[in-house]
Amino acid sequence: MTQKSARIGVDIGGTFTDIALDLDGTLYTGKVLTNYSQPEQAILDGIELVCHRAGIKVTEVTTVIHGTTLVTNSLIERRGARTAFITSEGFRDVVEMRTENRFEQYDLNLTLPTPLVKRTDRYTLNERISASGEVLTDIDPTELNALVKTILAEGYEAVAVGFIHSYANDVNEVQVQKAFAEAAPELCVSISSHVSPQMREFQRFNTVIANAYVRPQVSDYLGRLVKRLTEMGITCPVFMMHSAGGLISVDTASEFPVRLLESGPAGGAIFAAKFAASYGEDQVLSFDMGGTTAKICLIEDGRPKTANTFEVARTYRFAKGSGMPLSTPVVEMVEIGAGGGSIAHVDDMKQIRVGPKSAASEPGPACYQRGGEDPTVTDANLLLGRLDPDLFAGGEIPLSVDMAGAAMSTKVASKANLDKEQAAFGVTEVVDENMANAARVHTVENGKEIGNFTMIAFGGGAPLHACRLCEKLDMDYLVIPPGAGVGSAIGFLNAPFSYEATKGMYQRLNNFDPIRINQLLADLREEASAFVKRGAGSIDTTTRVQAFMRYTGQGGEIAIDIDYKEYVAADVDVFRQEFEAGYYKLFGRTIDGLGIEITNWSITVASKVQASAPMTLRRSGQQVAVTKTREFFDAALRKVVTANEVHRNTLKPGDAVAGPAVIVEDETSTVVTTGYTVVAQDDKSMLLVNKKTMETL
Amino acid sequence: MKLSNVDYQIMWNRLVAVVEEQATTLIRTAFSTSVREAGDLSAGVFDCRGRMIAQAVTGTPGHVNAMAESVPHFINEIGMDNICEGDVYLTNDPWKGTGHLHDFTMVSPAFHEGNHVGFFAATAHVVDIGGRGYGPDANEVYEEGLLVPIMKFIHAGDVNKDLVNIIRNNVREQDQVIGDLYSLAACNAAGDARLMDMMKEFNLAELETLSDFIIDNSRAATLSRIKDLPDGAYHNDMTVDGYESSVEMKVSLTISGDTLLADFAGTSGPSKFGVNVPMVYTRAYACYGLKCAIAPDIPNNTGSLKPFDVTAPEGCILNAPHPAPVSVRHVLGHFVPDVVLGALHKCIPGVSPAEGASALWNILLSARPLDPSSGLPPSEIMMFNSGGMGARATLDGLSATAFPSGVSTMSAEATEHVGPITIWQKDLLVGSGGSGEFRGGLGQTIVISANEGYELYFNAMFDRIKFPARGREGGKNGGAGSLVLDDGTVLNGKGRQHIPAGRKLILELPGGGGYGDPKKRSPELVRADLEAGYITLEQAVNDYGLTN
Numbered sequence A: 001m002t003q004k005s006a007r008i009g010v011d012i013g014g015t016f017t018d019i020a021l022d023l024d025g026t027l028y029t030g031k032v033l034t035n036y037s038q039p040e041q042a043i044l045d046g047i048e049l050v051c052h053r054a055g056i057k058v059t060e061v062t063t064v065i066h067g068t069t070l071v072t073n074s075l076i077e078r079r080g081a082r083t084a085f086i087t088s089e090g091f092r093d094v095v096e097m098r099t100e101n102r103f104e105q106y107d108l109n110l111t112l113p114t115p116l117v118k119r120t121d122r123y124t125l126n127e128r129i130s131a132s133g134e135v136l137t138d139i140d141p142t143e144l145n146a147l148v149k150t151i152l153a154e155g156y157e158a159v160a161v162g163f164i165h166s167y168a169n170d171v172n173e174v175q176v177q178k179a180f181a182e183a184a185p186e187l188c189v190s191i192s193s194h195v196s197p198q199m200r201e202f203q204r205f206n207t208v209i210a211n212a213y214v215r216p217q218v219s220d221y222l223g224r225l226v227k228r229l230t231e232m233g234i235t236c237p238v239f240m241m242h243s244a245g246g247l248i249s250v251d252t253a254s255e256f257p258v259r260l261l262e263s264g265p266a267g268g269a270i271f272a273a274k275f276a277a278s279y280g281e282d283q284v285l286s287f288d289m290g291g292t293t294a295k296i297c298l299i300e301d302g303r304p305k306t307a308n309t310f311e312v313a314r315t316y317r318f319a320k321g322s323g324m325p326l327s328t329p330v331v332e333m334v335e336i337g338a339g340g341g342s343i344a345h346v347d348d349m350k351q352i353r354v355g356p357k358s359a360a361s362e363p364g365p366a367c368y369q370r371g372g373e374d375p376t377v378t379d380a381n382l383l384l385g386r387l388d389p390d391l392f393a394g395g396e397i398p399l400s401v402d403m404a405g406a407a408m409s410t411k412v413a414s415k416a417n418l419d420k421e422q423a424a425f426g427v428t429e430v431v432d433e434n435m436a437n438a439a440r441v442h443t444v445e446n447g448k449e450i451g452n453f454t455m456i457a458f459g460g461g462a463p464l465h466a467c468r469l470c471e472k473l474d475m476d477y478l479v480i481p482p483g484a485g486v487g488s489a490i491g492f493l494n495a496p497f498s499y500e501a502t503k504g505m506y507q508r509l510n511n512f513d514p515i516r517i518n519q520l521l522a523d524l525r526e527e528a529s530a531f532v533k534r535g536a537g538s539i540d541t542t543t544r545v546q547a548f549m550r551y552t553g554q555g556g557e558i559a560i561d562i563d564y565k566e567y568v569a570a571d572v573d574v575f576r577q578e579f580e581a582g583y584y585k586l587f588g589r590t591i592d593g594l595g596i597e598i599t600n601w602s603i604t605v606a607s608k609v610q611a612s613a614p615m616t617l618r619r620s621g622q623q624v625a626v627t628k629t630r631e632f633f634d635a636a637l638r639k640v641v642t643a644n645e646v647h648r649n650t651l652k653p654g655d656a657v658a659g660p661a662v663i664v665e666d667e668t669s670t671v672v673t674t675g676y677t678v679v680a681q682d683d684k685s686m687l688l689v690n691k692k693t694m695e696t697l
Numbered sequence B: 001m002k003l004s005n006v007d008y009q010i011m012w013n014r015l016v017a018v019v020e021e022q023a024t025t026l027i028r029t030a031f032s033t034s035v036r037e038a039g040d041l042s043a044g045v046f047d048c049r050g051r052m053i054a055q056a057v058t059g060t061p062g063h064v065n066a067m068a069e070s071v072p073h074f075i076n077e078i079g080m081d082n083i084c085e086g087d088v089y090l091t092n093d094p095w096k097g098t099g100h101l102h103d104f105t106m107v108s109p110a111f112h113e114g115n116h117v118g119f120f121a122a123t124a125h126v127v128d129i130g131g132r133g134y135g136p137d138a139n140e141v142y143e144e145g146l147l148v149p150i151m152k153f154i155h156a157g158d159v160n161k162d163l164v165n166i167i168r169n170n171v172r173e174q175d176q177v178i179g180d181l182y183s184l185a186a187c188n189a190a191g192d193a194r195l196m197d198m199m200k201e202f203n204l205a206e207l208e209t210l211s212d213f214i215i216d217n218s219r220a221a222t223l224s225r226i227k228d229l230p231d232g233a234y235h236n237d238m239t240v241d242g243y244e245s246s247v248e249m250k251v252s253l254t255i256s257g258d259t260l261l262a263d264f265a266g267t268s269g270p271s272k273f274g275v276n277v278p279m280v281y282t283r284a285y286a287c288y289g290l291k292c293a294i295a296p297d298i299p300n301n302t303g304s305l306k307p308f309d310v311t312a313p314e315g316c317i318l319n320a321p322h323p324a325p326v327s328v329r330h331v332l333g334h335f336v337p338d339v340v341l342g343a344l345h346k347c348i349p350g351v352s353p354a355e356g357a358s359a360l361w362n363i364l365l366s367a368r369p370l371d372p373s374s375g376l377p378p379s380e381i382m383m384f385n386s387g388g389m390g391a392r393a394t395l396d397g398l399s400a401t402a403f404p405s406g407v408s409t410m411s412a413e414a415t416e417h418v419g420p421i422t423i424w425q426k427d428l429l430v431g432s433g434g435s436g437e438f439r440g441g442l443g444q445t446i447v448i449s450a451n452e453g454y455e456l457y458f459n460a461m462f463d464r465i466k467f468p469a470r471g472r473e474g475g476k477n478g479g480a481g482s483l484v485l486d487d488g489t490v491l492n493g494k495g496r497q498h499i500p501a502g503r504k505l506i507l508e509l510p511g512g513g514g515y516g517d518p519k520k521r522s523p524e525l526v527r528a529d530l531e532a533g534y535i536t537l538e539q540a541v542n543d544y545g546l547t548n
Helices: A039-054 A070-076 A141-154 A171-183 A201-232 A250-255 A263-279 A377-383 A401-416 A420-445 A462-473 A484-493 A514-536 A569-587 A691-696 B005-029 B066-078 B161-168 B174-201 B208-227 B279-294 B336-347 B412-418 B523-532 B537-543
Strands: A006-012 A016-023 A026-033 A063-068 A083-088 A122-125 A135-137 A158-162 A188-191 A238-241 A247-249 A283-289 A294-300 A310-312 A324-326 A334-336 A342-346 A352-358 A454-458 A477-480 A498-508 A541-551 A558-562 A596-607 A628-634 A639-647 A655-658 A661-664 A669-672 A676-680 A686-690 B041-047 B052-055 B088-091 B103-112 B115-125 B151-155 B232-240 B247-256 B259-263 B308-311 B363-369 B379-383 B421-428 B444-450 B454-461 B482-485 B494-499 B504-508
Touching (some): A006 A263, A006 A484, A016 A484, A063 A484, A083 A141, A122 A141, A141 A171, A158 A201, A238 A263, A247 A250, A247 A498, A263 A454, A263 A484, A283 A420, A294 A420, A342 A377, A352 A420, A401 A420, A420 A462, A462 A669, A498 A514, A541 A569, A558 A569, A639 A655, A655 A661, A669 A686, B052 B208, B088 B174, B115 B174, B151 B174, B232 B336, B247 B336, B412 B421, B444 B454, B523 B537
Parallel strands (some): A063 A238, A083 A122, A283 A454, A639 A661
Antiparallel strands (some): A006 A016, A016 A026, A310 A324, A342 A352, A477 A686, A541 A596, A676 A686, B041 B052, B041 B115, B103 B115, B247 B259, B363 B379, B363 B454, B421 B444, B482 B504
C-alpha cells in the first residue's frame, strides 16, 4: 500500500469546531460542538469523526493544521494572564489614553474599553531612544534591577515591554528582557521590538501586551494539544494557521500567540482565494455571513488583501475605534454586525433597524422555538419563503413560521405601520443594504470599482443573501463553492507556510540610503526564513517585500510592492515610480512638488503551494427540467415569485436553473433571484450569472 | 414601480452611505492633517431648496449645522438661473461657511438627465490660508488670510484658473492647499456618481419627495423629544479665560411645547483678537450639545437641526460680525456645549455631564534652525491634545478625551518624524480630575523640547487656565491648565511665544469637573484611584474623606 497523504484542518469557532480531511485529494468534513473547558477534546473527537468517515485510522493522519478563535475570546473575555507592562518614563498611559477621541459622537454616557493592563500594573523606566534610533538615555542598571525585583515579588504571570521608538533600536528592550532571563528564566517576557517592530506606540504597545497576556494560556493549550494527539497515536507535525493566512510551527505560535488572532477568518479568505485562483478571477470579493457577523475581504490576483494593523475586540456595535488596535500582519476584513441572528427593531423615526445585537444560537431567532421573542433576519427569511421550515440544519431544527410571524408583527410591522410581509422584506432589505454599503465603502477605500468584482460567498447565511447583494452592487458573477459550511477548515489545507517580518524604518526619498535598506531587507528576510524553516524545513520559498510609503505630510501609508534585491543609489527612482503608480491606482492622481517617505517595511517569506488546477468557469449552461416549485419574495421585484426548487446534489456540471430558483442542500439554501441564472460547475461550485450579462456573452 | 415606505427607508439609508462615501473619499485624498487624522471635515447632500437631507458622521460637530446653513447662501449668491451642469462653487467666508478662513466649503450642483436635482457640499480645513498663519493674534479678519467670497471654482467643467492662481499666490504650502480644493471637488463628484446610481435604481426623477420624507420624519421625531421636556426658562453662565480679558458666556434656554430657544444675550462683547466666534459656529455647537442630550439618535439633517433655535445679540463674542478676527473660534466655540448643557441640567437633571476641559489644546509648533546657514530645514508640527471630560451622573468622566470636538490625537512617535522635536512626556495628570461621587476625567501632561540645532515658536490657544471646569451637584472643579518652561517661566495661554533652544515646554491640560458629593464615592473606588495614581493623597483625605 502506498503512503497516503491525510491532511487535517481544524477550526475552533464560537459554536462549532469544524474539521476537514484531505485524503489524497478527496475531502471529508465534519462539525462537532466546541468544548470550552477542554477545546482540544473537540479536536480529538472531530479527527476521529472524519477519519471514520474516510475509513482510515487516526494514526494514518500525516499533518494537522489548526486555527482557533480561542485567542480572540481570551482577549474579549479578559481571561488572560496577570501581566505587568514596562514602558518609557513619561508614557505610562499610552494604552489608556488611546487616540483621545470618542468613537460615537452623540453618546454622552460613552465608556471606553479599559486597557488589558491596569495602571497599577504599568511600570516605567527612565530610558529613551530618539526617532532616529539613537539612545538618548541609557537604562540605569540599578533602577532596572530594582524594577525586576518589584515585578518578581508581585508574582506576575507574564511581562510585556514597550519603549518609545524601540522599533528603531531594540537595545533597551533587549536589556530588560535579559535582566528577566537572568533573574527568572521561566517567566514569559514579550518585547515590542520583537513582537511588532512597527512605528506608532499605541498599536505596538497594545500588541506586545496582548501577546504577553495570552501567551501562558496559549502555550499551555498547545502543549496539551500536542500531548493528547501523541497519546492518540497522532505523531505527525502540527501547524498553526496565523492571521495573515499562512502556517507557522507550534513553537512560533507559542512565542507570538498574537499572530493567531484572526486565524479562523483568514482560513475562510484562503478558501475563497483558492477558488479565485483556480478560475483565474483576479478581482474577487469574499463574503462570509454567519449568525452574528458578516465579513468581507478583497482577493486580488488570487491573494487575500493583508494589512499590518487591525482592531480586535470591538466593544460598541462593531464601531471602528471601540476595540483594541494591534499592529500585526493580518488578512484585512471588514466585519459588520449582520447575521442570521441579528435582531430587528423600529426606531423613533419609524424606521427598521437591524443588528448588531444578535439572538445568537441561544435563545436564537423566534422561529427556533427556544424562547427567542425578537424578530431576526432568519425569521424574515423564513417569512419570505427563502428558507424551508422543514429543511433547516438538515431538518434538525424545525422552524416555526407562526412564531416568526408573531415576532415580526408585534415588534416590527405594527410599529412601522407595515404588513407582516412588508416588514419581513424591510428587515432583509435593510440588512442587505447595510452589507452592500460596507462592501462598497471597502472597495472605495481601496480605490476599486466593486462592479468589476466577482463575489465568492460562504458561511451559513451567505447563500441566502449573496445574490441580492450582487444585485445591489451591480456584480454580475457570484460563486457558491462546495463545503461552504466548513470553509475555514478547508482553507487551512491550502495555506502556505509563511511568516511576515515587519519593521519601522523611517526614510525620506531625498535622503535615500540603499545601504540601510539592503541591510534591513536582508535582516528581515533572514528572520522570516528562519520561522518558515522551523515549520517547513528547507523548501522552495517566495519572498514578497512591501514598503509602506506616503507623501510627506500625509498620515496614512500605502503598501507598495518592491523587488527583493540589492538596491543602489539610482534606485531611488524605482521607489518614486512605484509609489506614484500605486498612489495613482488608489487615488487617481499624483501630486507634484511633495516629498515622498517610507515608514514601515515588511517581508513575507512563504513556501510555494501547489497551484490550483486551472478551471474555466461555465458562464452558461443547459436549463434542467424542474419538477418542484415554491414561492419566495423577490426583493428587486418587490413581489412573491414562483421559483424553481432543485436539490444541489442533483445538479451535474453544466446544468443551469434560471432564477427565480432555490437550490437546497443540507446546511443551507441558495436563493437565485429573478435576475440571475445558476450554472453548476465542474468542481461542484455554483456560479450565479446576471441574466443580462449572460445574453451578451 | 410604485415606491413603498420600505423603499423610502432604504433610500434614506443609501443617502447616508452616499455621504459616507463622499467623506471617505475626502479623508483618503486630503493633505490637511486635521482632515485626515482628526476628521475635521463635513460632507452632505442637499435638495434643490438647499435643505440638507443627509450628512456623514465625521469628527467635528462644528461643521455640522454650519455647513447645513451654507448651501442657501450659495443658492442666493450664485442665483438659481446661473447654476449649470459641471459647476462647482466655493467659499471660505467665515460667516457663510464654517467660522474661519481655514475652512473651505465646496458645493456642487447635482444633475439627473439634464435636470438640477440637488447639491453636494463638503467642508475641509486647509493647511494654510496666508495671513499670519493659524493663531489668535490678528486684530481683523483681513490679517488672518485670504477670503474667497462665494464664487465658481469650476464653471460647466472649466476650472477658474484665475482663482486658483490668486489662491496659489497667497498661501504657504501651495500644492497642498490647491490639492485639497481638488479633493473637495472630487469627493462631491464621488457622492454624485453614487446618487445617480440610486436615482436610476429607484427610477427617481427628483429628490424632493424623498427629502420631504426624511426631513418630515426627522423633524417630527425631534419635536416630540422637545415636547417631552418640561416647559420653562433655564439659565446658565460660565466664565472662561478669553484672550485679553475673561469672557462671560450666558444662555437662556426657553422651552415651550415643541419649541426650544437658546439665547446667548448677556454674553461678553468681542475680543480684539481671533477668539471671536461667528454666529454660525455658535449655533452649530449649541445645537450639538443639546442634540447629544435630547435627540442623539436622530440623524443630522435640516429637519432634525431646525427645531433647535439659537440666537445671540449681534456684536457679542459669540456673534462676532465681519471684520472681527475669528481664526481660533474653536476655543470659545468648544465651550458652548458646556454652557447649554448647564442650562439643560436645570430642566432635566441627570443628563448633562459636569463641565470639562472642552476646548482642545492644539499646538502648532514652528521649529527654526538656530543658525540659518546650517542648512537645517524649518518645520511645522501640528498636535491635537485633549484634557479631561466632565463626570456624568452615573459614570466617571473620560480622561484625556476630546469633547465636544471629536478629533483624535497623533502618535508621539509619528509626530517626532514630522519635525525636529522630542516629546518627553505625554501621560495622565495626577489629581486633575474634579473630585465627586463620579470623578472628572483627568487632563494630561505634555513635555516637549526642540532637538539640537533648533528653537521653537508656537501659537498658544489654550483656555481653562484661570477658570477651571466646574463640578456639578456637589462635585469639585477639575484641575486648571498651565503652561510653563522647565526653568519656571510662566507663559501666556494665548498668542505666539518662544521656546529657546535647550528649554522644555511643559503643558498641563485641564481636567473635567466632578459630579455629586465626593463623600458619597465608595471608599473602595477612592482607594483604587489613589493606588493607581489617578488622585492625590490630599484629595483622598480632604475631598473624599478617606480615613485609613
